[in-house]
Amino acid sequence: MSSATRGWVVSALVFIAAALGGCFGNGNGSGGSSPGGSSGSGMPSRGGLIANPPALVASYTPDALLALLSGSQLGQTFLQLAYTPKCSIGVYHLTYNTVDPQGNITPASGALMVPSGSSSGCSGGLPIVLYAHGTSTDRSFDISQLTASDEGVLLAAVFAAEGYIVVAPNYLGYDTSTLRYHPYLIAGQQSKEMIDALTASRSALPSVGNGSSDGGKLFVTGYSEGGYVAMATQSAMQSSGMTVTAGAPMSGPYALGAFGDAIFQGQVSDSAAENVALLTIAYQNVYGDLYTQASELYASPYDSTVPTLLPSTTSLADLQSMGQFPQALFDSTAPSASYAIYTPATAPALFAGIFAAGFGTNFLVTNSYRGGYLADALANADGGFPAVTTGLPAASPGNTLRQHLKTNDLRNWSPTVPTLLCGGSSDPTVFFFNTMLMQNYWMSHSPSVAPVILDVDSAPTNNDPYATLKNEFSAAKGLVSAAGGEAAVLADYHATLVPPFCLSAVKSFFDKL
Numbered sequence: 001m002s003s004a005t006r007g008w009v010v011s012a013l014v015f016i017a018a019a020l021g022g023c024f025g026n027g028n029g030s031g032g033s034s035p036g037g038s039s040g041s042g043m044p045s046r047g048g049l050i051a052n053p054p055a056l057v058a059s060y061t062p063d064a065l066l067a068l069l070s071g072s073q074l075g076q077t078f079l080q081l082a083y084t085p086k087c088s089i090g091v092y093h094l095t096y097n098t099v100d101p102q103g104n105i106t107p108a109s110g111a112l113m114v115p116s117g118s119s120s121g122c123s124g125g126l127p128i129v130l131y132a133h134g135t136s137t138d139r140s141f142d143i144s145q146l147t148a149s150d151e152g153v154l155l156a157a158v159f160a161a162e163g164y165i166v167v168a169p170n171y172l173g174y175d176t177s178t179l180r181y182h183p184y185l186i187a188g189q190q191s192k193e194m195i196d197a198l199t200a201s202r203s204a205l206p207s208v209g210n211g212s213s214d215g216g217k218l219f220v221t222g223y224s225e226g227g228y229v230a231m232a233t234q235s236a237m238q239s240s241g242m243t244v245t246a247g248a249p250m251s252g253p254y255a256l257g258a259f260g261d262a263i264f265q266g267q268v269s270d271s272a273a274e275n276v277a278l279l280t281i282a283y284q285n286v287y288g289d290l291y292t293q294a295s296e297l298y299a300s301p302y303d304s305t306v307p308t309l310l311p312s313t314t315s316l317a318d319l320q321s322m323g324q325f326p327q328a329l330f331d332s333t334a335p336s337a338s339y340a341i342y343t344p345a346t347a348p349a350l351f352a353g354i355f356a357a358g359f360g361t362n363f364l365v366t367n368s369y370r371g372g373y374l375a376d377a378l379a380n381a382d383g384g385f386p387a388v389t390t391g392l393p394a395a396s397p398g399n400t401l402r403q404h405l406k407t408n409d410l411r412n413w414s415p416t417v418p419t420l421l422c423g424g425s426s427d428p429t430v431f432f433f434n435t436m437l438m439q440n441y442w443m444s445h446s447p448s449v450a451p452v453i454l455d456v457d458s459a460p461t462n463n464d465p466y467a468t469l470k471n472e473f474s475a476a477k478g479l480v481s482a483a484g485g486e487a488a489v490l491a492d493y494h495a496t497l498v499p500p501f502c503l504s505a506v507k508s509f510f511d512k513l
Helices: 003-020 062-069 073-079 150-158 187-208 225-240 256-264 272-287 316-321 337-342 349-357 367-379 400-408 433-443 467-511
Strands: 055-060 088-099 105-116 124-132 165-169 212-223 246-250 420-423 452-455
Touching: 088 150, 088 187, 105 150, 105 187, 105 212, 124 187, 124 225, 150 165, 150 467, 165 187, 187 212, 187 225, 212 225, 212 467, 225 246, 246 467, 256 367, 256 400, 256 433, 272 400, 337 367, 349 467, 367 400, 420 433, 420 467, 433 452, 452 467
Parallel strands: 124 165, 124 212, 212 246, 246 420, 420 452
Antiparallel strands: 055 088, 088 105, 105 165
């Protein structure tokens, strides 16, 4: 990232912090533990605590937060403002039992962030934010380690320091989980992990709350993969009769069937190789029918490495330099002449360079597998891609990957509580049509509560409650563009530009409820 871009990131987060009164910080602490996570019969149970109370990872008073802020460039910028954190924060490493895709009780972990202090709204009955994080290929990922997790820091600043209890699971496959893969984009599985983390956190609060307790309001949100997981969780909770106050998924791949078809039809998103690897590893482990031999799906030499590769404690760049992971998703030579128009796709023009980068001579998916997928997608088209017809997933997909994408597609429910979908319409990583297809599905099913759809990259309208946010996003994009052009904007769009603005909108949306 260029220094100019970093300067914008600071400016954008300062804007958010000034608007929200949030804070960033890190610290050290320790906490005791005792055995837990058992049912009355002594057997481990879903949502049971493994360590009770959970270990304290970091503890901040407002003065400690200010001292920590002064030690970083970002913090020094904050200190130029009339800025004082509202609440103290305790960040705990939550360990608990959940269930794996085979139905076995298995350990999981995450973060529990608890506000405290004498300021109004920092103690007593507080709302809970259940948060789902974005995609990571790092096996050691732990969102409770704020010094290593920008997403965790942003959560602490936007929500915990403003009087929300935050529950954020790491997902199976990460941190202390013993599962050897991550059940990526599997709605039923990931929603169970979220619900079990919430159950465990509510059990832990009496021992770590420091005057804070569950106030009875529950908000569900998440970004990118986490946007998908948050929506799946809200749907699952609604189906089971659990109380959810509001939901706010952000920039998620909700319409999995349409998104998968877009990628295979040449609209290769800018992180598609790692996303498709995580997805196919998960689906092969859970469903067992993507292939009989790995070489049917993965090109050589990756058929011998990828099936057990991700997530990994080795960085993706290092895996690529070691020859264990490819640079591209597909072969630059089309499976057949009739598929050349998809190799790569060239429209929309804004993303043509992104699409082209997904093709090469060093690729993940075999041409024969891609050809079979394409044949099925063209014969049994998704109703949301390449044209919006029914707006629904394909009626009878024959390809097994497409079948499982349909199973986990979220175009099958409508919210009954206030729901905000936030994203950016020029997102090259998770295409915004995912959000638009959800809006299309919901509005065609007469929802009892009309969802709010926010494109932070759109022009303000008359009496637009998000006009200031949209104008600030436009200014932020302009600064990045001035420093590095449109390519720099696309490179920063999904992971750097959109998240602080969507989180600001979500915080405002939740505050009103």
